[in-house]
Amino acid sequence: MMTKMSTKGFTFNKGFTLLEVIIAMSIISIVMSASLSSFSNRSKELNLQEAYNAAKDSLRTAQNKAQAEVGSPGVGADQKYKYAGVRFVKDSGEYISFRSSDLSDSVCGTLDAAKTVQDSVSALPYSMVAKMDSTETPTCIFFEYTTGNTYVSKGSFGVNPCSN
Secondary structure, X not given: OOOEEEEOOEEEEOOOOHHXXXXXXXXXXXXXXXXXXXXXHHHHHHHHHHHHHHHHHHHHHHHHHHHHOOOOOOEOOOOOEOEEEEEEOOOOOEEEEEEEOOXXXXXXXXXXXXXXXXXXXXXXXXXXOOOOOXXXXXXXXXXXXXXXXXXXXXXXXXXXXXXX
């Protein structure tokens, strides 16, 4: 409740003027919008990091599967299947896990039934889509059963070893 004060003919009201209230509300809204936009950006960063970790875990699972199956029927140095693989196709939201007797671009390109067996088709996490150059479609990552070595096939660039 406002009370009136009088000083030498002037009357003063205690309280805030409309201008002061508008300025305070403007400052509060600016601070709130800045904090909300920073929260939104942080949320996007966390989702991207989580998707990266999920894709990395999928590859690690394929590698672990390759190493765990050494000595199982149908796999190993003297058996039909020597590699476990993961195949990514350009502009696709899924990947294919497979086993292969051969380490070549032709295996990656067609998943030839004479040389491979397809284990599963899985969706990439968080609606991720594989983006590659047109010359790198599809891309496969091979894991060798006997040694655990990793090889990457990128379209017409050939199959190359890579570090684990």
